[in-house]
Amino acid sequence: MATYTTTRFFRSLNNPRKFLLLAYQNAAGKPHMRANNIRNISGYFRLDLNPDKSWKSLCAGLGIASGLFCTSYVLKHNIRRFSSASAQSLETNETSQRFLSDVDASRLKLTLYQYQVCPFCCKLRAFLDFYGVPYQVVEVDPIRRKELKFSEYRKVPILVQEGPANEKTQLNDSSVIISALTTYMSTDEKDFQRIVSYFPRMESEDKKGKKSVEFGNKYEVMTGKPGRTVNEKEEKKWREWVDGVLVHYIPPNIYRSPSESLQAFSYISSHSQYNTMQQFVIKYAGAVGMFFVAKKLKKKYDIPDDVRSCLYSAADDWTKAVGNRKFMGGDKPNLADLAVYGALSSIEGLDAFNDMLYHTNIGSWYQRTRKAVKNKDGAR
Numbered sequence: 001m002a003t004y005t006t007t008r009f010f011r012s013l014n015n016p017r018k019f020l021l022l023a024y025q026n027a028a029g030k031p032h033m034r035a036n037n038i039r040n041i042s043g044y045f046r047l048d049l050n051p052d053k054s055w056k057s058l059c060a061g062l063g064i065a066s067g068l069f070c071t072s073y074v075l076k077h078n079i080r081r082f083s084s085a086s087a088q089s090l091e092t093n094e095t096s097q098r099f100l101s102d103v104d105a106s107r108l109k110l111t112l113y114q115y116q117v118c119p120f121c122c123k124l125r126a127f128l129d130f131y132g133v134p135y136q137v138v139e140v141d142p143i144r145r146k147e148l149k150f151s152e153y154r155k156v157p158i159l160v161q162e163g164p165a166n167e168k169t170q171l172n173d174s175s176v177i178i179s180a181l182t183t184y185m186s187t188d189e190k191d192f193q194r195i196v197s198y199f200p201r202m203e204s205e206d207k208k209g210k211k212s213v214e215f216g217n218k219y220e221v222m223t224g225k226p227g228r229t230v231n232e233k234e235e236k237k238w239r240e241w242v243d244g245v246l247v248h249y250i251p252p253n254i255y256r257s258p259s260e261s262l263q264a265f266s267y268i269s270s271h272s273q274y275n276t277m278q279q280f281v282i283k284y285a286g287a288v289g290m291f292f293v294a295k296k297l298k299k300k301y302d303i304p305d306d307v308r309s310c311l312y313s314a315a316d317d318w319t320k321a322v323g324n325r326k327f328m329g330g331d332k333p334n335l336a337d338l339a340v341y342g343a344l345s346s347i348e349g350l351d352a353f354n355d356m357l358y359h360t361n362i363g364s365w366y367q368r369t370r371k372a373v374k375n376k377d378g379a380r
């Protein structure tokens with residue numbers, strides 16, 4: 001018989017890492033081993049699996065494996081090289097005040113550690129692709145994260161720049177990376193180590209002793225000039241909005257109902273290189289798990305029950321802010337355009353995304369930005 005304490009189950013959702021380990025071991029191990037491991041590792045569960053009642057075992061497996069929170073990011077461990085022409089002579093329009101001129105992205109040797117469908121990683125890729133910056137991708141296994149062994153910082157995206165003498169500089173956090181690279185491309189500052197020092201790491205601890213890491217100046221492009229133009233202030237404000245508001249609407253929307261959750265995980269599992277059994281676990285257990293996790297996130301960020309209307313309002317707010325302009329950046333997307341596009345591109349094709357296009361006017365801006373990114377318009 002499979003039993004586990006429901007409240008503890010939900011409490012353990014606070015610790016996705018532990019949950020992932022549990023889920024993985026439950027999926028991969030032998031039944032009796034799984035039960036023992038779960039008891040030993042978590043200290044949360046009391047689980048006995050009876051092989052005679054296989055459907056119950058399966059339910060238990062699915063329940064445990066529902067901690068596959070970040071399996072939404074399980075994709076192949078594959079290194080791909082994106083080659084692209086180095087960006088040259090970028091001209092900006094009247095609206096955008098920052099001139100990205102004589103960008104020499106060819107001297108950059110970048111490796112991006114990512115989960116393919118993570119909104120923060122999509123946001124960073126939109127930036128890199130738009131400017132035609134070449135980079136290698138290392139897809140991180142969200143369960144073991146062994147690809148991040150070298151790093152104390154445990155989230156993705158991480159970008160590693162290799163200098164001419166093979167010296168490596170690690171950049172953490174999507175917004176820091178975007179600000180740092182823009183600083184590199186738009187100013188004379190070419191010392192990567194120094195650029196990273198402009199975005200100091202700040203560790204804090206909440207009342208419960210939970211540590212978190214933030215970075216100073218993460219939305220600042222270090223132009224070296226005093227003050228900010230109206231457009232730069234606007235760009236910064238909306239970049240902050242993407243990280244602080246928009247991304248929080250994504251999970252409650254794409255995992256809103258069991259069927260939508262399944263839809264999201266069908267996409268994810270179909271892009272993985274796991275075997276049939278693992279894909280089955282990812283698809284169904286992930287869908288079940290994220291359905292509940294999304295509810296928890298909704299509560300955490302105080303999102304009303306009608307999660308779709310929040311997404312529509314966000315899309316409307318953004319469209320209104322862009323106004324009559326082609327992009328917020330004018331004739332070309334600025335960092336805010338790329339951030340909004342990048343975050344939304346992580347859910348392209350899902351019901352939530354299609355509903356948003358149907359119920360709002362964001363579609364034409366989205367398609368324009370998509371085209372600009374795909375065409376690497378920032379490199380022209």
Ligand SMILES: N[C@@H](CCC(=O)N[C@@H](CS)C(=O)NCC(=O)O)C(=O)O
Pocket residue numbers: 017070115118119120154155156157172173174175243
């Ligand atoms: N502020 C960070 C957030 C990154 C983030 O939360 N990444 C998630 C994936 S979407 C992650 O790596 N989570 C792993 C963990 O929290 O242990 C950024 O903008 O890069």
